Amino acid sequence: MISNSEKQEAQVKASPDQQAPLLEIDHVTRRFERKPDFAAKLAARLGAPINRRTVHAVDDASFAIHQREVVGLVGESGCGKSTLGRIVAGIDDPTEGRILYRGQDVAHASGEATRKFHLKIQMIFQDPLDSLNPRYRIGKSVSEAARYHKVVPEEQMAEHIEKVLLQCGVDPTTQNRFPHQFSGGQRQRIGIARALALRPDLVVCDEAVASLDVSIQAQIINLFMDLRDEYDLAYLFVSHDIGVVRHISDRVVVMYLGRIVEQGTTAELFAKPNHPYTQALLSEVPSLKRRHSSFHTIKGEIPSPLKPPSGCHFHPRCPHAMERCKLERPMLKAVASGHMSACHLNDEG
């Protein structure tokens, strides 16, 4: 619970441009490159062919997240969705492009002002045990950053931490325990409390419920939704679990081999998936209604991100692939209001 005056202040700030996105991911590219070592440099000097191995983990991705919005980011393993999440959270830096928080670039700048913006974007991790320092009592884990950044005055700190823990469903009297003394779900709640203690506007959840069992998943997801109502939080929900994403997201972004292939509102995207990859992905979600249907797995394997296919990355596995798909990269184009897809089929008419 934020105090009333602060809430009003927040509303005043937000109201003039309600339509302006909270966070914009602006043509973000992240390349991982193996730098040539001394021997390789020497070999290159002597005329050996230079073998540069570059992985485009994220390739020119752009989308926006608005206040209170839950954006689901889905794709197969290795498609770059986690990397994009880490870039948004400020753990990794983009090779190119900008991350704009309320219009301010947070990815490339440093210093006091940007650190303040940076704090407004927090992250929750997949493995709740590994994400907590095993030598910190959980009270310290949750309060360390809030104390360092002076989120609330020191005399109110204990109260602040207690409130945050309670809100996340952690008994504040257990603050003196170590992470290993909690269950998986409790640890994830502690991780959420740690993020929440900094009063963020946007929380990146990187597979945040994937390591929890199903009944706990439901609890944690409900907690996310309660916190959104309480704090007007926005979420970037990175997950391979399409069922969960469908359940909680307002909008869904689909990635394939580092590129965004489709994005749209959840209802629209699930009702009318446009990109062949999205169609294939959705057809694999198990459903209670068609229990005995056979799986139509996407044919072929995910190509190596070291050598992605030319043109549209999906063409070797696409049932509708044309000559053009091998040559030209399809750009994201609107197919309906708020629904964009990167597929040449949309141009054929």
Next chain:
Amino acid sequence: MTDMTSNMNASGSSEDLAAQIAAANSFPPEPPARPIRSAIKRVLTDPLGLVGTVIVVVMLLAALFAHWIAPQNPYDLAVLDILDNRLPPGSESFSGMTYWLGTDDQGRDLYSAILYGLRTSIFVGIASAGIALVIGSVMGLISAYFGGRTDTLVMRLVDIQLSFPPILVALILLAILGQGVDKIIVALVVTQWAYYARTVRGAALVERGRTYVDAARCLALPSRMVTMNHILPNCLPPLIVVATMRVAYAVSLEATLSFLGIGLPVTEPSLGLLISNGNKYMLSGDWWISVFPGVALLLLIVGINLVGDRLRDVLNPKFKD
């Protein structure tokens, strides 16, 4: 959407299913909260570990309270009687004092000299290991955290350092610096920091890859806090093992240097110097001058190594039974 929620609730209410899920998700055994405290407990319950600990503690206490326990101050030349030189163990002096371990060629009571020598040896060992630990840990942490060129630079320095035999490096340094406790500590630090740097770097690289370090960076904590508060404390277990072993090594290296006559001044004998003094009279049958300090040195090093060995077994998850 509703399908899914009801599905979740259904599985949550069925206890059998929940138990099955829990069994399927069996987690790896969790690390103890206080690995060091529980390790100490496990060292003490092992017979060899206990023996080592007792030896080390007794030696430490003897060294610490040497000036109270020792019947004679071997550094005070006024109380030494040259006429008492090279008396065999158990002989009595003119003043009526019994030399239980005999005397050396200066007429020093060997028992007192060993206690004082122990103090010098342990002080040099712990001080040099401690300083080397601090320097090495900082270098290792910097190397692991910043990576790239810094890493290459520090690690090549370590490689160069380790490629020289430590005794040679110490000999050269002492030849330049001269004699004295401070100088021998400098020489030992120079020969030893690299071991710590390498150990800490290895451990820190592992820790740096763990999610809680990412989390700390996401919380916008400064690098100094991430390395010192998060990474370093989690690197302590291997560091403690190396430090224990290195103390023993420093003690023996100091003894070697003193034996060679370039360590400590003759007026303040360490164990190595006592052994060296007695060496001349070994063939004359005056065995006790070398043998008793030698036994003390041996006990000290064996004791430290027993503790270190056991600590390594306990702190290394690969050796866990």
